[in-house]
Amino acid sequence: MSTPLRLILVDDHPVVRAGLRALLGGRPDMTVVAEAATAGEALRQAAALRPNVVLMDLQLGDGVDGAAATANLLTLPEPPRVLILTTYDSDEDIMRAVEAGATGYLLKDCPPDELFRAVHAAAAGETVLSPPVAARLMGRMRGPQATLSAREVEILTLLARGLANKEISRQLFISEATVKTHLVRIYAKLGVDSRTAAVHAAVERKLIRR
Numbered sequence: 001m002s003t004p005l006r007l008i009l010v011d012d013h014p015v016v017r018a019g020l021r022a023l024l025g026g027r028p029d030m031t032v033v034a035e036a037a038t039a040g041e042a043l044r045q046a047a048a049l050r051p052n053v054v055l056m057d058l059q060l061g062d063g064v065d066g067a068a069a070t071a072n073l074l075t076l077p078e079p080p081r082v083l084i085l086t087t088y089d090s091d092e093d094i095m096r097a098v099e100a101g102a103t104g105y106l107l108k109d110c111p112p113d114e115l116f117r118a119v120h121a122a123a124a125g126e127t128v129l130s131p132p133v134a135a136r137l138m139g140r141m142r143g144p145q146a147t148l149s150a151r152e153v154e155i156l157t158l159l160a161r162g163l164a165n166k167e168i169s170r171q172l173f174i175s176e177a178t179v180k181t182h183l184v185r186i187y188a189k190l191g192v193d194s195r196t197a198a199v200h201a202a203v204e205r206k207l208i209r210r
Contacts, residue, residue, distance in 0.1 A: 004031040005123050006051040008080070010042040010069065011035075012061035016108075020055065020085075023112060030119065037061045039069035046073055051080045052123045056102070058086040058093055067096040074101045083122040085115070090206040092153050094133055099150075104128035136206070148189060148207055155182050157208050160199045 007030055009017045017035045025032045033049045036042040038061050046054060054073060058066035070082045081103040086093070089107055097105055103122040106115060107130045118128040129137070148156070151172075158168045165183075169176045187193055190201045202208045 039064035
């Protein structure tokens with residue numbers, strides 16, 4: 001029999017970690033070697049225990065989110081595969097996780113068998129996506145005329161937080177004129193004519209989350 005896959009569970013909810021440990025730890029082909037509630041804990045444990053796969057939530061307890069934690073894990077001398085397991089499915093979340101180097105992206109409402117297959121696929125270096133996530137990515141590829149750029153998603157996210165144009169320009173190190181240009185393009189792509197409508201449309205279409 002092959003050696004069981006070594007897993008680390010990263011989620012800031014103890015009940016979720018306990019459920020995953022019970023689900024995954026009871027299998028002969030997997031063993032949970034550690035749990036973490038924060039990005040810092042995950043990095044320390046992964047460096048010490050060298051897991052095959054880290055199951056990573058996106059919302060963590062120390063202010064560093066799962067996408068940033070994923071990027072940090074991949075700087076280790078022996079980096080693990082990172083499989084995102086979250087409730088968030090906005091374009092913003094998916095693209096940030098993929099760009100950070102995540103091997104896969106699953107939603108927490110997936111069936112157990114799908115999770116088991118995904119863990120093995122991730123350990124083998126295969127990209128694995130929940131069907132709703134794959135559909136969203138395909139939608140972006142099929143409709144490039146309505147696809148927001150990474151910068152436009154950043155600006156929409158800051159709009160949703162209530163920042164004014166001047167504050168956005170300072171945070172992103174661009175001019176106010178550039179912010180306004182991006183807003184015009186965002187309005188055209190979303191078919192809206194105001195900041196409030198743009199934020200509402202982006203949230204409705206799961207381009208960002210509030």
